[in-house]
Amino acid sequence: MTLIREKETKRRKLNVDFDTTPSIHHKYNYKISRKYIKNKRVLDIGCWSGQFEKLAIKSVSSIVGIDPGKDAIKFASNEISDATFKVGNAQNLKFKDKSLDTVVFVEVIEHLPNGGDIKALKEISRVLVPNGTLILSTPNKHLLSILLDPAYFLIQHRHYSVKQLEKMLSATGFEIIHVSKTGGIFTLMTVLLNTFAKHILKMTINYPTWIKKQIETEYKDKGFATIHIIAKKVV
Numbered sequence: 001m002t003l004i005r006e007k008e009t010k011r012r013k014l015n016v017d018f019d020t021t022p023s024i025h026h027k028y029n030y031k032i033s034r035k036y037i038k039n040k041r042v043l044d045i046g047c048w049s050g051q052f053e054k055l056a057i058k059s060v061s062s063i064v065g066i067d068p069g070k071d072a073i074k075f076a077s078n079e080i081s082d083a084t085f086k087v088g089n090a091q092n093l094k095f096k097d098k099s100l101d102t103v104v105f106v107e108v109i110e111h112l113p114n115g116g117d118i119k120a121l122k123e124i125s126r127v128l129v130p131n132g133t134l135i136l137s138t139p140n141k142h143l144l145s146i147l148l149d150p151a152y153f154l155i156q157h158r159h160y161s162v163k164q165l166e167k168m169l170s171a172t173g174f175e176i177i178h179v180s181k182t183g184g185i186f187t188l189m190t191v192l193l194n195t196f197a198k199h200i201l202k203m204t205i206n207y208p209t210w211i212k213k214q215i216e217t218e219y220k221d222k223g224f225a226t227i228h229i230i231a232k233k234v235v
Contacts, residue, residue, distance in 0.1 A: 020079070022051040025226070028182060028219050029106050029137055030055040032228060036133040037063075040101035043127065045090045045120075046108035050076035053083040061101075066093075090120035095127040102133045110138050110158040117158075121172040125233055134174060134231045138165070140181055142224045148188040150195075162227060174231040183225025184218040186211060 022030075030052060039061045044052050047065025049072045056063055057080065066088035067073055076085045088094055090108060103124045109117045124134055139145055141159040151157035162179055169176060190207065197205050218225075 020049050020051065020075070022055050024187075024215055024219055025107070025137075025183075026051045026055060029104070029135065029228065032178065032180070032230065033102070033104065033133075033135040034059060036135065036230065037102050037104075040133075041099070042102045042104065043093075043095065043100050044104040044106075045088075045093075045124075046106065046111075047076065047085065048072045050080045050083065050085065052104060052106065053080050053085075057082050091116050091123060093123045093127050097126055098129045098132075100127050100132065101129055102135065103128060105134060105136045107137055107139075109136065110160070118168060118172065121168060121174070125173040125235075128233045130233060132233045134169075134229075134233070136165070136229045136231065137226055140224055140227045144185070145183075145188065145225045148192055150192070160227065162229075165227065165229060169229070169231050173233055173235040175234045176229055176231045178228075178230035180222075180228045181226065182219045182223040182228065184221075184223045186214045187218050187223070187225050190215060 033056075037056055038059050042056065042060045042063040044056075044063060044065040047053060047067050048069060050065055053063055053065055053076065062084070064084045064086065065073075065076060066086050068087060068089050070087055073085045073087050076083070086094070090105070090112060105120075105124065109120065112120055128134070139149060139157070139159040141161040141164070146152050146159055149157060149159070152159065166176060190205075190211065193205055197203050
């Protein structure tokens with residue numbers, strides 16, 4: 001891992017006021033992945049404090065969440081007894097070949113060091129059974145999405161286009177079966193404000209109902225902030 005990515009991992013601290021409740025983003029990813037995780041053996045890469053697991057636990061056969069954040073993994077293990085949580089990373093999965101049905105890879109690929117994205121996709125392909133499912137989301141390579149993401153400029157936080165992801169997935173043995181884009185100005189602005197409030201002000205922002213509804217609308221309509229992909233392992 002590069003020095004920048006090591007620093008990013010060390011800076012990321014668990015905040016129980018922010019990091020434990022499933023967000024609209026988690027809920028959307030659960031919604032589109034529900035039929036692909038039902039009664040399946042699932043791996044959630046970058047699980048953090050187990051927000052996705054809270055939504056998915058009743059649907060899956062089994063679910064393991066991995067994350068490099070030790071405090072987050074400890075919290076999740078104590079919070080969600082029916083799931084398994086381990087310290088780990090996407091580029092070196094400690095699972096046997098063809099041992100999992102579905103891998104959830106939400107808002108992680110953009111944080112990996114240069115070249116780590118391809119390595120992680122190869123690892124995911126390795127651990128998935130034939131016709132296994134990958135559920136992926138990542139920031140979209142859109143001007144507004146980039147401009148409203150300080151991490152893009154400060155720590156080389158990547159944004160991807162659908163074409164880039166198609167090329168990478170094809171090269172690592174996947175075929176895309178679903179693509180959607182969600183989120184708009186309200187989504188991006190609240191993410192920016194939440195990040196500032198969490199790390200600088202050490203407080204939680206309670207948004208008015210109309211803003212929350214607007215964000216929900218941005219997840220129902222076609223957006224531009226985030227790409228969501230479902231892909232099948234074909235080789």
